[in-house]
Amino acid sequence: MLKKLITPFEVLKSPHNLALIAFWLVAVIGFWYLSTTGQKHLLPSPQSVLKGLGEEYQEGLIPHIMSSLSLCAQATFWALLVSLPLAYLSTLPLFHPVIQGISKFRYLPLTGITFYLATSPLISSGRAMQVGVLVIFMSVYFVTSLLSVISDIPEEEFDHARSLKMNRWEVLWHVIIRGRIDYAIEILRQNLAIVWMMLVTVESIVMSAGGLGTIIKNADRYANHGRIFAAQLVILLIGILLDYLLSELRYSFPYVNRTQK
Amino acid sequence: MKHEYKLGGTVLLVDNVSVTIGDKPIIENVTMEEHDVIRDGHSQGQMIAVVGRSGRGKSTLFKTITGLRKPTKGRILIPSDEANKPIEVKEGDVGFVDQKYTLFRHLTLYNQLKLAAKKGNIPEGEIHSRVMELLSKWGLEKAKDQYPGHCSGGQRQRTAILSQILSSGYFLVLDEPFSGLDVGNVEDVKSMLRLVNASHELSTIIFSTHDIELAVELADKIYVIGFPSQDKHVGTIVSAFDLKTLGLAWQPYGKDHIDLVHDIKKKILAS
Numbered sequence: 204m205l206k207k208l209i210t211p212f213e214v215l216k217s218p219h220n221l222a223l224i225a226f227w228l229v230a231v232i233g234f235w236y237l238s239t240t241g242q243k244h245l246l247p248s249p250q251s252v253l254k255g256l257g258e259e260y261q262e263g264l265i266p267h268i269m270s271s272l273s274l275c276a277q278a279t280f281w282a283l284l285v286s287l288p289l290a291y292l293s294t295l296p297l298f299h300p301v302i303q304g305i306s307k308f309r310y311l312p313l314t315g316i317t318f319y320l321a322t323s324p325l326i327s328s329g330r331a332m333q334v335g336v337l338v339i340f341m342s343v344y345f346v347t348s349l350l351s352v353i354s355d356i357p358e359e360e361f362d363h364a365r366s367l368k369m370n371r372w373e374v375l376w377h378v379i380i381r382g383r384i385d386y387a388i389e390i391l392r393q394n395l396a397i398v399w400m401m402l403v404t405v406e407s408i409v410m411s412a413g414g415l416g417t418i419i420k421n422a423d424r425y426a427n428h429g430r431i432f433a434a435q436l437v438i439l440l441i442g443i444l445l446d447y448l449l450s451e452l453r454y455s456f457p458y459v460n461r462t463q464k
Numbered sequence: 465m466k467h468e469y470k471l472g473g474t475v476l477l478v479d480n481v482s483v484t485i486g487d488k489p490i491i492e493n494v495t496m497e498e499h500d501v502i503r504d505g506h507s508q509g510q511m512i513a514v515v516g517r518s519g520r521g522k523s524t525l526f527k528t529i530t531g532l533r534k535p536t537k538g539r540i541l542i543p544s545d546e547a548n549k550p551i552e553v554k555e556g557d558v559g560f561v562d563q564k565y566t567l568f569r570h571l572t573l574y575n576q577l578k579l580a581a582k583k584g585n586i587p588e589g590e591i592h593s594r595v596m597e598l599l600s601k602w603g604l605e606k607a608k609d610q611y612p613g614h615c616s617g618g619q620r621q622r623t624a625i626l627s628q629i630l631s632s633g634y635f636l637v638l639d640e641p642f643s644g645l646d647v648g649n650v651e652d653v654k655s656m657l658r659l660v661n662a663s664h665e666l667s668t669i670i671f672s673t674h675d676i677e678l679a680v681e682l683a684d685k686i687y688v689i690g691f692p693s694q695d696k697h698v699g700t701i702v703s704a705f706d707l708k709t710l711g712l713a714w715q716p717y718g719k720d721h722i723d724l725v726h727d728i729k730k731k732i733l734a735s
Contacts, residue, residue: 357564357566359562359564359566360566360568362527362532362560362562362566363560363562363566363567363568363624364568365532365555365556366530366532366555366556366558366559366560366628366631366632367556367579367580367583367627367628367631368555368556368583368584368631368632369556369583377568377570378568381570382568382569382570384570456570457611458569458570458571458611458612458613458614459613460613460614
């Protein structure tokens with residue numbers, strides 16, 4: 204058994220996998236305790252994190268979570284509204300070069316985008332600016348990934364649709380839009396992870412709008428490590444939950460195999 | 465015993481077709497003419513095999529015959545509804561089944577066939593009964609609500625063939641339908657092709673294969689596609705074997721068939 208654990212590509216039985224996860228969980232928690240027992244702490248102690256979490260709850264953790272989720276939902280909605288049509292329009296030769304160009308915007312730095320949004324007359328509030336920044340980031344990555352999915356569709360699928368007397372718009376609908384909707388959800392899942400990771404930075408641009416990023420920023424001001432760590436854990440757990448929900452949404456399509464990557 | 469037959473009108477004319485992709489000529493001056501084969505007491509169509517080494521342009525020729533690729537030169541004619549007025553082939557006129565038996569991944573087998581039937585202009589009121597009849601006849605009734613990703617290769621292949629039959633009518637082009645199949649599945653596909661072939665007088669099946677024995681067993685005409693010479697790497701028809709005139713079509717497989725296999729293999733190796 205021990206030899207199997209250190210043999211490349213070895214596949215373990217399900218109970219053994221569970222035992223392994225439990226082992227690592229205990230090891231991480233154990234390391235956390237040990238690393239916070241001495242004089243100099245590598246991490247805040249579990250007690251201080253729990254205390255920080257309690258304080259954050261008292262000070263409105265739930266409304267802050269809702270604020271962050273709302274920001275993410277708004278950004279996702281607008282990003283999908285912008286990037287899905289853009290990616291699908293890339294199949295039209297007229298728009299192809301423009302949309303390829305938009306995909307290259309992913310190399311733009313965040314600070315520059317924030318500056319231009321701040322000076323834009325279209326942005327009326329701090330919240331709108333946060334949404335704007337996230338939409339731009341999410342859209343450029345979403346378009347890039349979807350373009351890659353479209354270019355990877357085997358030629359046989361287009362030929363099959365065409366051989367059934369479908370016109371080009373019907374081919375687009377059946378092969379790319381309906382035929383790859385689960386891929387679009389998978390891309391959304393990957394992009395949401397990026398957005399969720401950027402949350403603290405974006406929410407700290409305008410503190411008055413609230414959100415989990417604001418909690419971290421406030422705790423950071425007073426170097427309250429317990430509270431920072433607690434907020435990080437909350438962000439991590441919600442991120443994992445969102446990831447799980449989108450993954451389940453993808454597999455809810457009956458034609459998607461669980462084994463499909 | 466040589467079977468009697470007559471030749472009717474032209475059902476397919478590949479007229480001096482060339483295809484160039486980018487700057488590279490792939491096939492050149494390909495000409496094939498197929499007639500309706502009429503046998504007293506038999507309702508059957510035509511079965512044509514195209515054989516040749518890899519990279520000789522079989523797939524390009526097939527895509528051109530099915531209208532999925534436009535020829536750079538020449539034309540492909542099929543009969544129209546009006547007698548003596550052939551039309552140039554366009555996308556969808558000729559059914560095409562590729563090696564992977566491609567289907568729409570988001571549709572159940574039933575819905576694949578329903579969509580194909582709609583595209584084949586089958587009246588709305590008849591679609592369900594027609595699709596169910598075919599599913600039952602081809603042993604797919606139990607799998608009708610499954611998606612292609614959950615079906616066996618054989619089920620997918622049968623559905624792909626049926627989709628094309630429903631939408632395109634009499635013509636069916638299959639690119640290497642026997643590729644990668646086990647002995648049992650090869651027998652299934654042979655039965656399927658014979659079933660399609662017997663379904664209508666004008667039914668015309670064109671398939672490619674690397675299994676020359678199978679081509680000789682099934683086809684009533686075999687074309688060899690290859691390079692015309694060692695220094696000219698462009699595919700063209702280098703030989704044609706009409707098994708009807710040779711007296712080998714529709715006969716039990718015997719010594720003469722084996723001799724023909726040897727002749728065809730020689731032609732393939734030389735091209």
